[in-house]
Amino acid sequence: MSENAIGTDVLRLEGLTKRYPGGVIAADAVDLTVSAGELVAIVGESGSGKTTTLKAINRLIEPSAGTILFQGRDVLALESHALRREIGWVMQGDGLFPHLTAAQNIAVTPRLLKWDSARIAARVDELLELVRLDPEDFRDRYPHQMSGGQRQRIAIARALAVEPPLILLDEAFSALDPVTRAGLQDDFVALQHRLQFAAVMVTHDMAEALLLADRILVMKSGRVIQTGTPSDLVNRPADPYVTELLAAPAKQAKAVAALENSA
Numbered sequence: 558m559s560e561n562a563i564g565t566d567v568l569r570l571e572g573l574t575k576r577y578p579g580g581v582i583a584a585d586a587v588d589l590t591v592s593a594g595e596l597v598a599i600v601g602e603s604g605s606g607k608t609t610t611l612k613a614i615n616r617l618i619e620p621s622a623g624t625i626l627f628q629g630r631d632v633l634a635l636e637s638h639a640l641r642r643e644i645g646w647v648m649q650g651d652g653l654f655p656h657l658t659a660a661q662n663i664a665v666t667p668r669l670l671k672w673d674s675a676r677i678a679a680r681v682d683e684l685l686e687l688v689r690l691d692p693e694d695f696r697d698r699y700p701h702q703m704s705g706g707q708r709q710r711i712a713i714a715r716a717l718a719v720e721p722p723l724i725l726l727d728e729a730f731s732a733l734d735p736v737t738r739a740g741l742q743d744d745f746v747a748l749q750h751r752l753q754f755a756a757v758m759v760t761h762d763m764a765e766a767l768l769l770a771d772r773i774l775v776m777k778s779g780r781v782i783q784t785g786t787p788s789d790l791v792n793r794p795a796d797p798y799v800t801e802l803l804a805a806p807a808k809q810a811k812a813v814a815a816l817e818n819s820a
């Protein structure tokens with residue numbers, strides 16, 4: 558990761574388009590650039606094309622048109638399994654292998670890359686510390702022996718195992734209760750600032766995007782409606798749809814403020 562100076566493009570989407578058989582255009586000429594150390598959230602209503610866009614980046618979905626450059630390399634020219642080892646992936650509901658311990662889950666990619674066992678063991682402990690789980694306590698636990706929040710911490714550790722320059726998150730925090738979720742979100746952002754990987758996060762939750770992202774890409778029916786900082790969106794929404802997405806967090810903030818004022 559050290560070769561990624563802050564501000565360097567890690568990912569560039571140019572005219573990314575996905576047309577599914579049957580004719581649905583799930584992503585329609587999507588442009589996006591993500592730099593090292595930057596967190597971009599893709600937000601939109603259900604069916605707007607967020608997951609399609611995310612999955613095209615690591616070729617879980619093959620695009621119909623457009624270019625995806627990862628560290629300047631066209632992903633379509635790369636072998637897809639090798640590409641996925643270079644890009645971290647955290648999905649909703651953790652996606653851990655149930656029959657593997659926390660340590661074995663974290664070690665999946667290092668093993669594929671044929672790291673020796675001493676290096677893997679040291680890295681597993683380092684990663685457990687990084688996601689604030691005691692290695693002694695957690696390395697031999699199976700997923701069913703951990704809480705949802707702890708499992709998601711393991712999933713993040715697994716995604717970071719080989720220091721990828723890019724992490725993709727698909728509704729990674731959505732299934733957690735609000736307190737666990739807020740703690741993990743804070744820790745994730747702190748980790749990102751420390752390690753300077755680029756991140757693209759899909760979320761249906763505008764409040765989460767406003768709190769975490771450096772920039773937000775708003776999608777509707779496969780099209781990019783607006784790309785901007787949280788402040789750009791709040792102060793200069795480009796479309797009534799953006800205003801609509803902002804209404805829920807604004808309403809919540811107002812309700813809490815009203816209660817505080819009434820005390």
Ligand SMILES: Nc1ncnc2c1ncn2[C@@H]1O[C@H](COP(=O)(O)OP(=O)(O)OP(=O)(O)O)[C@@H](O)[C@H]1O
Nearest residue numbers: 577578581583602603604605606607608609610761
């Ligand atoms: N394999 C597929 N075949 C055909 N159409 C698909 C396929 N996958 C997704 N779609 C369609 O593409 C559009 C975008 O779907 P996508 O999953 O990218 O949206 P999303 O914004 O991630 O939605 P959600 O928030 O509900 O996950 C939808 O209309 C969906 O029905």
